[in-house]
Amino acid sequence: MNTELIHTTMTLGENRKDANAARASLAERLKKFASSWWPRVQRMRGKPTRHLHLRESLALGERRFVAVVEFEQRRFLVGGTSGSIVLLATLDNARSDRNPGTQEGSRY
Secondary structure: HHHHHHHHEEEEEHHHHHHHHOOOHHHHHHHHHHHHHHHHHHHHHHOOOEEEEEEEEEEEOOOOOOEEEEEEEEEEEEOOOOOOEEEEEOOOOOOHHHHHHHOOOOOO
């Protein structure tokens, strides 16, 4: 067998080993970087404060609904269709602990 061919084959095998080792080393360094960096980003970014909350909604048929929406500690009853939304009432801020289906919480 030609010694040059054997040398070339050995060199290719060594290059593959070196490339695999370099990839593993790079992957390990990226893991370390990401594990130290990502928590910092999360702490700096924080969670955005939301002021608008959908507290409850009820479908009234095809493309119609009523919903209780809260904005800055005020609650509103709104009604909507596929083409519009209307304020039906401004609700008091007192939260009711009544359970639906009990004598106290049910109107019907």
